[in-house]
Amino acid sequence: MMKFSARFEGRFPHVIVVGGGFAGLELVRQFKNQPFEVTLIDKQNFHTFQPLLYQLASGGIGPDGIAYPLRKIVGVIPNIRFRMAEVQSVDLVQKCVKTNVGTFPYDYLILATGAATHFFGNKAIEAQAFGLKSIQDALALRSSILLRFEKAINASSKDERLSHLHFVVVGGGPTGVETAGALIEMKQHVLPVDYRELDASEMKVTLIEASPRILAAMSPTSSERARLDLEQMGVEVKLGVAVQSYQSGVIRLSDGENLKAETLIWSAGVKGAFPEGLDASLVGKSNRLMVNRYLQLQSHHDVWVVGDVALVVGDEQYPNGHPMVAPVAVQQAKIAAFNIKSQANGKPLRAFKYRDNGSMATIGRHKAVMEAMGFKLSGILAWLGWMFLHLMLLVGFRNRLIVFINWMWNYFSYQRAIRLITRQDVFTGQNQKSAYQNENQ
Template sequence: MNHFANQPIPNLPKLNLPKIVVVGGGFAGLKLARELRNSAFQIILLDKNNYHQFQPLFYQVATAGLEPSAISFPLRKIFHSTPNVSFRMGEALKVDQKAKRLYTDIGHIDYDFLVLAMGADTNYFGAKNIEYYSSPMKTVSEALYIRNKIISNYERAITIANVEDRKSLMNVVIVGGGPTGVELAGAMAELRNNVFPKDYPELSFKNMKVVLIEAGPSLLSSMSPEAQAHSLDYLKKLGVDVMLSTMVQDYNGKQVLLNGKEPIETQTLLWAAGIKPNRIDGFDSSQYAGNGRMLVNEFNQLVDTEGVFVLGDQCLLPGGNFPKGHPQVAQVAIQQAKNLSKNLFRQVKGQDLIPFQYKDLGSMATVGRKLAVVDLPFFKFQGFLAWMTWLFVHLMAILGVKNKLFIFLNWSWNYLSFDPSLRLLIKPKYVRASERKELIEE
């Protein structure tokens, strides 16, 4: 354990209030802290980054549609003039459940209530080569790395005389047919169809494949059959090679090996095939489900412990309508955080707690310009209206007036000109593949 963990975190305000430590500044942790600001609790918000990341738009950073700063917001700025909320940038290491103490890489802190909202990371399902050579997209820095990699590949391809030697640099393969994979594939196809030919007129983009691979029988498995069918049709019209019921066996940095099918040459494998909950030391194996999520009761309280709550992607409530856990989407995290904020007030007052009940507000995915699918509880629709709905919902969910304005202007310009202007190759230095993991700061 980090030697700083044996010392208390310095310079924290000393307030005579129940102390709630919130680990994670994602949708759940941020929502809870905002609900509890200016209340009779002291809130310590801990995250390894000093900004909130809007994950649904990572793919637009990766495909040069938005700047990283447009979908990131400083956590400290959110809590200006909020004396009961303190932010510290650090990484949680271990919990001592009996002592009610959290150890971090910047020191330890004692709590009355601990809330784990650490989200999830990329799941490679034990495939070490794929983990080493592919590119995930779970942070802003990883999305920016993908943007740099794609642009760098084309700058290299244009200097290669042999057409066959260019193919692995030009092809892009995306694994995972969920919303992230579908949105990435659509955005990459539109770049190939409309933008890259103007940037690189010397290259023939008929030689560039955009391939989307899904192990299951359909795309967007959590959405309606109508959404699945329309998204597949949209991608095919954009020229994406969609491979359903296809398993990826291995990847060596140059070829994607498939089960029972011909390998695909590419130096760009984007992995969006699964996620796994982040973990922290100090908990018993009996407090975890088989999929790595932490077992909670209907109040999001961790089983067999006192004062520890788990939100979002990390938690699983056995039984009920979601035996494998609630969907790992932002709305679940936000609704759980809102319910927990009410229960924390009720708990200190000795009142009965309110069980969490998820209200499905619908789901959506954009496939390309003027193409999207939307499933609402009472209505399902696709096409241009769905695309406008997707734009509006995501724009309203972004934090900060300035960020909303930047994104609106970017989207408006991209729609009118069909030429995103962020195709800049910005990197600190050239690094070998073996150094890439160390360079990315998560």
């Protein structure tokens, strides 16, 4: 059993927070200087600002703009410490978590472990498609996109070249829309400058969505506006079709069409991710852990679950669970911290009620859609609003400054500043990409 550091004397209840994402960071804020000893555990030593991963993948910004060291956040807070460790299992009876660096006992446990890409059991697609959930995913995708351009130059036939230059994005949620928009901007502004040997008009971006419209969480007006914007920029949007298989560079669609493309980007779904040791009866839809309105794990009232991995049961407004977005994670973290403090002091708990402040997606230069407080906005105002909000939400002044400078550079130069191929083995055969990712996670 691992020893606590000198700072932790066991005078106060020990809270373990697993996950330093949006929920984890808010929990750190809520427990700062409170009469609790808190251990924040994450398998990475940094927080990832996932909403801008697509910009990392398309070379618009570097990893240091959207990642923030967790030790820098907790280092100055006396009652909170950080451990870089992967929680492998939870023992609800012994009240401890088992990690690759030792076992940690808890009085209160908060699981904020987020979500993973959901391939719906399709192993072939999982092995070959790119997900976009982590810095490692985005860096692998960036290398792959740029390598495809290099390969296209040396292709021995037009067919082969077109296949290298065809990028298919699956899933018409904000991530898919933003990724497709960023790729088509590479076609417009990067390809003609950096890859003059290629005919830029041969690059193609296809966005596939199984439901009848993209951005289904927004109003039909905003969905339609986003579709028209994407199409006007040159993205082919296919609605009402699903991907059935992906073999040897051929994507088979549910309407019988076959698309030849060497790059498939999967943003069609996410599922809850959590350590082992939790009974199957605790797991609900989309592999999320079922919690009551107070965010406690069913029948284990010293364990709390927040963020993407939590499925709140009994909220009539959200019978299928809350959306997997950052504001839900932050608001749930606030309630979980409040309830733990209340429970420790014998006070009544508060039920979680999601306050939806709206949603937005950016499509490209001067193009975005935004809905908030009954208002719908699109075009340049929505685009500026999107940029301002994302800058403000980034962790740390340095990160904001780095991202802002990169955006200004990209805006005025029409370039994607960080066009670096950092790995060359991302697609040299089936399973190579996953092997690379496993090795780096």
